[in-house]
């Protein structure tokens with residue numbers, strides 16, 4: 244059987260691939276996450292996913308390697324992971340009572356060839372009071388997440404509606420990824 248490697252330290256991506264019944268190992272990459280400034284948000288997530296996948300693929304020539312990157316885009320501004328509490332607070336204030344997009348890029352690399360794709364999910368937040376934002380900061384959830392929230396946790400309280408793939412918000416567009424993996428002969432274990 245071919246070896247399948249998830250090039251990610253994200254516990255969410257691991258859980259999603261497990262949920263889909265893949266057998267895989269994990270190797271994290273240590274890329275600097277630097278991209279050229281003229282790229283569009285969808286190009287940014289695809290490029291970062293490519294860098295993560297290729298960094299791990301380099302030392303695993305016979306494996307199929309999957310890398311991924313998630314960002315939030317609000318009013319044409321890219322929101323990544325907050326660097327501190329103030330930045331998390333600012334992001335949540337910005338997202339309050341509006342639509343934003345969650346973009347996840349995925350790269351699959353094998354034998355020096357890489358394909359990339361991305362998925363966009365539109366999320367609408369309830370209007371948030373400053374008390375609600377402070378309470379959410381107290382949960383600690385914002386700090387390792389793009390846009391400073393996790394829809395799969397207490398952050399569900401913030402979300403009024405979503406349009407698109409829920410799993411994409413959590414960190415991996417699972418349906419699209421499963422379909423693309425078929426081309427690499429990587430399949431879930433069904434029984």
Ligand SMILES: Cc1cn([C@H]2C[C@H](O)[C@@H](COP(=O)(O)OP(=O)(O)OP(=O)(O)O)O2)c(=O)[nH]c1=O
Pocket residue numbers: 250251252253254255256271272295311312313314315324345387388389390392393394395398412413414
């Ligand atoms: C919007 C949102 C993001 N996130 C997470 C998914 C990603 O883990 C994280 C965005 O950071 P990423 O840089 O995409 O990923 P990562 O650093 O966690 O892991 P790695 O680079 O090793 O693959 O935000 C949620 O868990 N829930 C959400 O609702």
